[in-house]
Each structure stands twice: as C-alpha cells, then as structure tokens.
Amino acid sequence: SAYAIPTMAFSFLCHTSVLPIYCELQSPSKSRMQHVTVTAIGLSFLIYFVSALFGYLTFYDKVDSELLQGYSRYLPRDIVIMTVKVAILFAVLLTVPLIHFPARKAVLMVFFSHLPVSWICHILVTLMLNTVVVLFAMYVPDIKNIFGVVGSTTSTCLLFVYPGLFYLKLSREDFISRQKLGAFALVIFGICVGLLSLVLIIFNWINE
Template sequence: MSVNRDPNSDCDYTEGDETTPLFGNGAVQTRARGASFASSVFNLMNAIMGSGILGLAYAMAGTGIIGFCILLILVSSLASYSIHLLLKLCDQTGINSYEDLGGKALQKPGKVLVGIAILIQNIGAMSSYLFILKSELPATISSFLSQDNTGNAWYEDGRLLLIIVALAVVLPLSMLPKIGFLGYTSSIAFFFMLYFAVVVVIKKWSIPCPLPHNVTTLSGDFQISNSSDSECTPKLFVISSKSAYAIPTMAFSFLCHTAILPIYCELDRPTKVRMQNVANISIGLSFLMYLISALFGYLTFYAHVNSELLLGYDAYMPRDILVMTVRLAILLSVLLTVPLIHFPARKAVILLLFGDRPFSWLIHIVSTLIILSMVLLLAIFVPDIRNVFGVVGSTTSSCLLFVFPGIFYLKISSQPLRSCDSIGAVVLVVLGLIMGIISLSVIIITWVQSS
C-alpha cells in the first residue's frame, strides 16, 4: 500500500482510503489533485449550517440584540480558535484524524472516547434532521397543492416520504468514498440557506407590529395575545430563562470539527494556513448568515418570535408563496447536509472497529448501510427524538467543539503552559465544561417543569 504525501502538508493520503493513515515510509510522491478551495469552503459551511439557523432569532429574543451579537462573536471566535489548535496538532504530529489525536493524547481510551462522541453526536444530528423531514415534508408538499385535495394521499405519509428520500438521495450521496465529492451538493445547500436569509429580510416589512390578535392558519384559528406598541421596540440586553438556551444553541450552530480534518486532507495543496483560511471564510460567512436571519427574524416578531422561526410566518402568512418555497429550500438543505454528517460517523466506526486498514468497498458499504439504517429507524419510530438527543447533544457538542481540542493540545503540544495557545486551550476546556453543564441542566430542569 503506497502512501502519498503532499510536500507542503503534514497530512498523508492513501488513494481511496477513507481512514487517512499516519506517516508511511516517508516517500514523497505526486498526489492526485484534491478538492478545490471553494468546494472545501462549501463543504465546511454545509457542516456548520443546519436547522440550527431556525432557532437563532429565538435566541436573540432571549438575550437582546447587543447581547446576542457579543455571544455570537465569542462562540464563533472560539470555534475558529479550536480549529486552529486542531490544525496545529495535525501539523506537529502528522495525525490527520480526530480519533487518532484522541489516541495520541489519551492513549486508546481517548481514541475510543472521541469515536463514541462523534458517533453519538452525528447519529443524533442525522436522526433529528430526518425527523424534521418526516414532520415537515408532507405539510410542505400539501401547501403547494390545491386545498381541495383532501384524503390520505401517499405524500401525506411522513414515514413513506422519509424512506423514499433516504433511498433516492441520502444513500447514493453517503456512498461516495470521499468528502470532497459532496462540494457540489454543499454549494446548493448554501444557496438554499442564503435564500432563507433573503426571505427573512424581505418579510420584515410584510408583517405589521403590533401583531394582529386573531390569525387564520391552514389548520384553523391561531390565537395569540395582542401585542402592544411597547413590544415593537427591540431590546438590546435581555436576561431571562430563555437566555440559558442561547449559548448552547450557538455552540451547536458552529460545530463542524468532526469534518475539519477529512476536508483538510482532501484539500488541493493542503497546508495549515490554507485550511485555516477555509475555516475562517466558512465561519465568517456562516456568522453573517446567522446574524442577518436572526436579526430580521427578531425584528419581525420581537417577543413573540417562535423557537422555530418558520412557524411564525405560517401563523401570519398562510399559503404565502415565498414562505412555502423557503420552507422547501430549508428542508432540501437539511437533506443535503445528512450525507456530509454521515461521513465522519462512518469514518469513526471504521477506525474504531478496523483500525488503519486499507480502503475496502465491502467495509465502506456495510458501514454506510448500518449507520443509515440505524438513523432511519430512530427518525421513523422514536416519537420525540429531539428531546432524547438534546441531552446527548448538549454534552458531546461541547466536548467536540471546546473540551477535546483544548485537552488534546495541552497533552500533545510541547509548548509551555504559559504560552498563548496553552492558555487559550485552558480557556476552551473551562468554557466548554461550563456550557455543557449549563445546557444539560437547563434541559433537565425544563423536562421536570413540563412534567
């Protein structure tokens, strides 16, 4: 098995090998052209942006405009910095796998721990995305059809639609052997998100404030309390029970670390600086999209903003063509994100079960089918999967985003503890633990109060 090494990078490559092994015999060979810079940016943005964009306006209502901006800048900066630490470790050690960095730092328990965290996080994310598709796709299709179409049509069965799209779209894209191939679908998903942000801005001037008292929806009458003029004034700083959800929501919205190293090692002419530029551009564009959609969504509904932004438009603008098309765009974007999240999950399974073995189509196909079947079964049969994985996601997301990169850097790097990066790593670990504990506590308290 020959190992290809780019002379400008510390990443090694085995042709067609998804497990990206460590240094081989040191021979420098010509490497096939990798994924383009733009394709890598789109892939990473698709890994960053998901259905979380729907909840950020609600987070702004709970923190105020200035408070939200400060927190969003803080979380996005920490996410970019933790990526910097991961790439720096990749350069120092030649390791190009998140799981192997865990093995280097904490021996085999570390590798297993990271692999399990990636599996739980990504299976939870894929299941929740497919759950959204199962719940929303039938209503979205029905909204485009005539209201006279009643009865139990096949497209009103969310489970059937989910199986069809999983077999027709998710499975073929998940079978691709390299993450770089998903750059085209990721670019489509990005433009769907951009369309969502544009529609949110346009609809700011279509819904009056104070909000009307009675609103008719597709399902009947929707009753809300009448807004007052004072509620049409944006709040700059807010501290309430909703504020506790803001940081976890933002942290989950910037989690892309499981896809960083696979994208890095398939990047054309991969260097740390080049990959850091990919990460900074991706996070920067995602930041702008998040900020614009959250700001104008909040300025549309103010204190009455829904935790899932699109539901608010349904209440006040039923059968609006822009709202219907943007809902379809968001669902398609979520659908195209699932194969990208599937890649690191499959990679973790193969590394944990088979180690650094040469690429095998049999292992690749079997792993893909098992993971996708598990995700599909969870999305179909678990009645409220978002609560189940809310607890898991609040812990694994904080670990993958903040805690693991900081611990790995402190354990592996030879830099003194007083160096800037070491201090930054300590800050990441502390903040990650605090955010994980807070988000988990809030979810548990909410459960207890609701019951």
C-alpha cells in the first residue's frame, strides 16, 4: 500500500516532544533521554504490532484505515470496543497539549517573531491551530489521507532528511568518512521515500 511507509513514519514521529520531555526529567542527561526514547518507541511498536496483527487476523484484506470502525461495525455495542474508544478519547485529549505546544511555538517564531510577546497573539494562534485541526477532522473523509500526506512530507523530513542535513552541516569530519556518508545516505533515502510515497498516494486519489 502507498500509505504503509508514510503511516509508519507518522506513527513513530515524536521529535516535537523530545525537548519538553527532556526538560521535565529529574536529572536531564543524554543516557536518561536515550532510555526514555528506547522505552517509548519500544512500547509504541508493541502496541502498533499487536493492534495491526489482530486487525489483520480479524479482517484480512478488508481492514479499515480506522481499525475501531471495523470492529464497531460488527460489534456496535460491545463493552470492550466501547472501553477502548473511551481510552483513546482520553489519550488524544491528554496528548493534544503536548503536540500543540511546539506547533504554536513554531508558528509564533516563524510569523510573529518581530512582535512583542502578548497573550492576545498567544490566544489567537491557539484558536487558529485548533480551528484548522477541527476542520480537517470534520471534512477529510478518511484519516489515512492525513497520515499519508503528512507522513510522506513532514514526517520523512523530520525522521530522515533534517537529521542527516544537520549532521552534514555541523560535523567537521571529511565527507568521505563513514558517518558523513551515512548521513548523506539518510538524506537521499528520506527524499526518495517521501517523494515516491507522495506520488503513489496522488495516483491512488486519481484512480479512486
């Protein structure tokens, strides 16, 4: 599927939360942050893997892009399905502020850095971002389209392209060194995967 790699890239994208989490550590250090990262990614992978496995074993090639919708169609009043929905509701509500903080800060830095800090600007940007999110949620027909486009563009850049470019820019090693060649390969891989996925998604839209 054209959505597979972009969706995985989107799912494991947690870069925007790294700095706030690092600042909240009791004794911030590189080793502690690595431990937090490995634990979080490992648990996320386990949850995604179990969900995907049982979703496939249940529906095979008829899996919906929203897995719970598939289960709800066949078990509309099942207590387990309802419990999972409520759990996801609370998880999303508690996650939104963590994701919203870097988004708002980026908008303020890019577009309003020349203005003095004010609560009015702060509130207006917050309302604007929330409005955009709600409009997407209301009018985008399938969530896989969001995962696909965002995953093939911003997620691949944040996961592969930008880290490689930063290393190439900041490192003083020779370009033919193993580290710089690896960083360059990471950049090329990210660009190719992102562009190929985006093109396939667009062709998929045209065919549909």
